[in-house]
Amino acid sequence: MDPRKLGELLGDVRDACGPAYRALADGVRVLVADGRLPSGTRLPAERSLAGVLGVSRITVTHAYRELRANGWADARQGSGTWVRFPDLPDGASGADGAxxxxxxxxxxxxxxxxxxxxPDAMPQLVRRAVERLDAELASHGYGPDGLPALRERIAARFTARGLPTEPDRIVVTGGALHAIGTALGTLAGAGDRVLVEHPTYPSALDVITDAGARVVPVALDRDAPEAALPRAARQTAARAAYLMADFQNPTGALLDDDARARLLHRLARQDVVAVVDETFAELDLRTGAVPALPCAAHAPREEDAVTVGGLSKVAWGGLRLGWVRAAAEPAARMRRRLARAQVAPPVLEQLIGVEVLDALDVxxxxxxxxxxxxxxxxxxxxxxxxxxxxxxxxxxxxxxxxxxxxxxxxxxxxxxxxxxxxxxxxxxxxxxxxxxxxxxxxxxxxxxxxxxxxxxxxxxxxxxGDPARDGAGAASADGHRAGVVV
Known part of the structure; x- marks a missing residue:
C-alpha cells in the first residue's frame, strides 16, 4: 500500500495519548476491522511509513510487531508485512472486515x-408465514420476480404514501444493501461517477467501489443537498446520485417536500438518476407530523428516480428482504440481473415480509x-x-x-x-x-x-484523553457552544 495513502487514513499518531507505536497499531487495527484496509493488504516498508508519519523507524517496527502479536498482521522474510483479520475467540466466525x-x-x-x-410481534408473524408456506410447497418455488403478494403490498405501501405504484415496478432483493448494489450496478458502470452525500452510509461507498464506479463525495456542511448535489453533478458529469432524504445516515437530516422537489428537478436537468435510500423512512419519531412524500413523487419523469428500501430497521435485520422501485425498463434490467445471480428470492422470507407489511402500522x-x-x-x-x-x-x-x-x-x-x-x-x-x-x-x-x-x-x-472533559469544547459551525442541544 502507498505509504501516503495509509498516512492519510491514520492521521497524526504523534498526537495520541500514550506511545506513538500503540496509536499506530491501534489505527491500523481499526482500518482493518471496518474494512477500509482489506485483509491481505501489504503494509508499507517501515522506513517509508516512518517518513510519511514523521516518527522513527523503531516506532513503526514496534507497531508492526504488536499487530503480528495480536493476530492483525502476518510477515514472511523477504515478503514484508500484510494485514489480516484475526481469528475470533471461542470458535466464532466473522466477516473479514466487511x-x-x-x-x-x-x-x-x-x-x-x-x-x-x-419487534414483539415477529414470532407470531413468522408462524403465520409458515402456515402460508403450505400453499407454496406444491409448486417449484422459483419466482425471479418475487412473490406477487409481496410486490403488491410493497407497491400498495408506496401508493399509500403518495407515490402511485404498480407491482411490476417493484424488484425484490435480499435486503436494502442488496437493493442499493443492484440499482447502482445497473445504472452505473466501471469508471462512472456516482455522487454521495458526505458523510454517508459506509456500505454504500463499498458497493459503489465494488461496481467499479467512482465515488464523488459532496460535502453538505455549507450548502443544502438540493444545492450541493446538482452543482457537483454539473461539475463531474455523474451518472447517478445516492442519497437519503429521510433521517440521513449518519446525520439524521430530513428533507422537506420543497427541498425534495428542487433536488429531483435539478438532478434530472443534469441527467443524473437519483437513487434514494428509504431504509429509515418508516422510522419517523415525531408525533403528529405529516410525513414528506417519497422523493420519487417529485421526479419530473419516472426514470429520473430509483427508490430502495427494506425491512431490516423497521422489522429485523435477520429478515434479509429489500426492494427497488424503478421505471419499467430499468426494473426489468434489474430483475434480469438478479435472476442471473440468485435465480429467485427465498420464498419463506417473502411470506414473512407479507405478514410484516400487513402489520406494519402496529x-x-x-x-x-x-x-x-x-x-x-x-x-x-x-x-x-x-x-x-x-x-x-x-x-x-x-x-x-x-x-x-x-x-x-x-x-x-x-x-x-x-x-x-x-x-x-x-x-x-x-x-x-x-x-x-x-x-x-x-x-x-x-x-x-x-x-x-x-x-x-x-x-x-x-x-x-478527552479534550472536552469539562464541557469546554469548541463552538460548532453554527455558532453554538459545545454541549448537548435538546
Whole structure:
C-alpha cells in the first residue's frame, strides 16, 4: 500500500495519548476491522511509513510487531508485512472486515452498528408465514420476480404514501444493501461517477467501489443537498446520485417536500438518476407530523428516480428482504440481473415480509415508541457524561451524530475493545480522515444497556484523553457552544 495513502487514513499518531507505536497499531487495527484496509493488504516498508508519519523507524517496527502479536498482521522474510483479520475467540466466525455486525460476543456492547432486535410481534408473524408456506410447497418455488403478494403490498405501501405504484415496478432483493448494489450496478458502470452525500452510509461507498464506479463525495456542511448535489453533478458529469432524504445516515437530516422537489428537478436537468435510500423512512419519531412524500413523487419523469428500501430497521435485520422501485425498463434490467445471480428470492422470507407489511402500522408504532424513549435516554446520558460534546437529537432514524469537539473518534474506536465496547470512528462515514471529530452512536439497545455503554465510553475517553472533559469544547459551525442541544 502507498505509504501516503495509509498516512492519510491514520492521521497524526504523534498526537495520541500514550506511545506513538500503540496509536499506530491501534489505527491500523481499526482500518482493518471496518474494512477500509482489506485483509491481505501489504503494509508499507517501515522506513517509508516512518517518513510519511514523521516518527522513527523503531516506532513503526514496534507497531508492526504488536499487530503480528495480536493476530492483525502476518510477515514472511523477504515478503514484508500484510494485514489480516484475526481469528475470533471461542470458535466464532466473522466477516473479514466487511461493514456488518459480527456475531454477538459475551460482554461486548456493539455501538458500531445500528441493528435493533425484532419487534414483539415477529414470532407470531413468522408462524403465520409458515402456515402460508403450505400453499407454496406444491409448486417449484422459483419466482425471479418475487412473490406477487409481496410486490403488491410493497407497491400498495408506496401508493399509500403518495407515490402511485404498480407491482411490476417493484424488484425484490435480499435486503436494502442488496437493493442499493443492484440499482447502482445497473445504472452505473466501471469508471462512472456516482455522487454521495458526505458523510454517508459506509456500505454504500463499498458497493459503489465494488461496481467499479467512482465515488464523488459532496460535502453538505455549507450548502443544502438540493444545492450541493446538482452543482457537483454539473461539475463531474455523474451518472447517478445516492442519497437519503429521510433521517440521513449518519446525520439524521430530513428533507422537506420543497427541498425534495428542487433536488429531483435539478438532478434530472443534469441527467443524473437519483437513487434514494428509504431504509429509515418508516422510522419517523415525531408525533403528529405529516410525513414528506417519497422523493420519487417529485421526479419530473419516472426514470429520473430509483427508490430502495427494506425491512431490516423497521422489522429485523435477520429478515434479509429489500426492494427497488424503478421505471419499467430499468426494473426489468434489474430483475434480469438478479435472476442471473440468485435465480429467485427465498420464498419463506417473502411470506414473512407479507405478514410484516400487513402489520406494519402496529410494528411501526411499537418501534417508534421504543426508539423515541431510547434516543432521549441516550441524549441525557451523554449530556451528563460528556458535557463538551454537541448532540442534536434527530427526528427519526436510529442514530446520533455526535460532535466531539476534537479529532479523537479513531482513538476512541481503537481503545474501545479494551473496555468491552465496539465503536465506529466518524471517519468510516467519509473519505480519509474526514469526520474524525464525530462519532455515530445508535440508540437501538435497551436503556440499561445504553447506560452501561456510556459508562464504558467514559472510561474509553479517559484512557485516550478527552479534550472536552469539562464541557469546554469548541463552538460548532453554527455558532453554538459545545454541549448537548435538546
Amino acid at each position: 461493514w456488518v455486525p459480527g456475531p454477538a460476543r459475551p460482554g461486548v456492547i456493539d455501538l458500531a452498528h445500528a441493528a435493533p432486535a425484532a 410494528i411501526r408504532a411499537e418501534r417508534a415508541r421504543r426508539l423515541r424513549d431510547r434516543r432521549d435516554a441516550l441524549v441525557g446520558l451523554l449530556a451528563d457524561a460528556f458535557p463538551g460534546w454537541r448532540v442534536v437529537p434527530p427526528e427519526g432514524g436510529v442514530v446520533l451524530w455526535c460532535d466531539l469537539g476534537a479529532p479523537v473518534s479513531s482513538a476512541l474506536a481503537a481503545a474501545a475493545p479494551r473496555h468491552g465496547l465496539a465503536l465506529a470512528p466518524g471517519s468510516r462515514f467519509g473519505h480519509g480522515r474526514a469526520f474524525d471529530d464525530r462519532l455515530r452512536l445508535p440508540f437501538t439497545h435497551p436503556e440499561p444497556v445504553l447506560a452501561e455503554a456510556v459508562r464504558r465510553l467514559r472510561r474509553v475517553a479517559d484512557e485516550v
